[in-house]
Amino acid sequence: MTTTHRTPLRIVLLGAGRVATHLAPALAAAGHAVVGLWSRSPESGAALASRLPVPATVASSLQHLPDADVYLLTLPDAVVPEVLAAARFPVGALVAHTAGALPLSVFSPYKEQLRGGVFYPLQTFGPGRAIAWASVPLCLEATDAAALATLHQLAASLSPDVRELDSTRRLQLHVAAVWVSNFPNHLLGIGRELLEGAGLPWELLHPLIRETLDKALAQPPFVAQTGPAVRHDAATLARHAAALAARPRWQQLYQQLTASIQATAGPLPAAANNAPGLRL
Structure with a gap:
């Protein structure tokens, strides 16, 4: 400037x-x-x-x-x-x-x-x-x-x-900013450490991160939600929990976020239980 x-x-x-x-x-x-x-x-x-x-x-x-x-x-x-x-x-x-x-x-x-x-x-x-x-x-x-x-x-x-x-609305804005900036940054840090622990490069996730953010900006994020939690994929959720057994704090956070996603999305429609796809 x-x-x-x-x-x-x-x-x-x-x-x-x-x-x-x-x-x-x-x-x-x-x-x-x-x-x-x-x-x-x-x-x-x-x-x-x-x-x-x-x-x-x-x-x-x-x-x-x-x-x-x-x-x-x-x-x-x-x-x-x-x-x-x-x-x-x-x-x-x-x-x-x-x-x-x-x-x-x-x-x-x-x-x-x-x-x-x-x-x-x-x-x-x-x-x-x-x-x-x-x-x-x-x-x-x-x-x-x-x-x-x-x-x-x-x-x-x-x-x-x-x-x-005013101060009331600014406080709500600040809380929202923490949700969309500070918390995702922490989750990205967890993802990076999990990759490093598996000997995988952080760059593998870059395209996924970019698409996730672009999609969330293009439509309401709750509408854009994908993943095993929203599709109530119990088998995958159980495998993920087992994979996090050595990281109990992250395992607990994973389970809390899963519960929040499911509570927000509501029960999966019966017709969707047998639908193919719905990946990531």
Whole structure:
């Protein structure tokens, strides 16, 4: 992203983890000035500051933050209340967190000192991965209209997909995001380890993974469900359980997921019991 926003904003980021590592360069590329960084790890803060086109000032403490138009808290949820209690922001400052599950009410104790907001990018952030910010939904909420307008300005400089979501709906979105991202990633990890244990290459599953995701995006996933669970293939399910006997935790998870699939799909129609096919 190389376009410059018409009204650059001065940004201070508190946190130098995965979100900040991707967000800070994107904000700078969009024409904003990342004027300051603070991190619980000074080394991480300095490393991120050095990657920006104009190196940001690394604040020595939460009591000495540079002046800015927006302060973005790119921190773990549990750390946000601690930082809000310890930091010294200019009176009336706009302070926004980037968390999916943390409510706007986290700012309530400080309503006389600052304006609160949420700037939640709906994406997974990992090291070494490039983020296509123009495709990332940015979910906003704020304690007042002026703060919301500023966050809209900031978000629109990164992505055309900007949405206002209250804390209740954002929490539901975050739960859904865990189901479609974090949990499948864990299951993929199990699949990879099972292959490696059998001396088989991980690449064998790549076409299946891609087709599964493409199919789930093209139609409702429950409609697209296949496999031994949905067809109530008791013999195959038993063989799979036996194959997982040495991994009881994974065996239990397999059985729980099987039960969930069957409860969602309901009983197999009688005519389907004798139908050929219905593989994977």
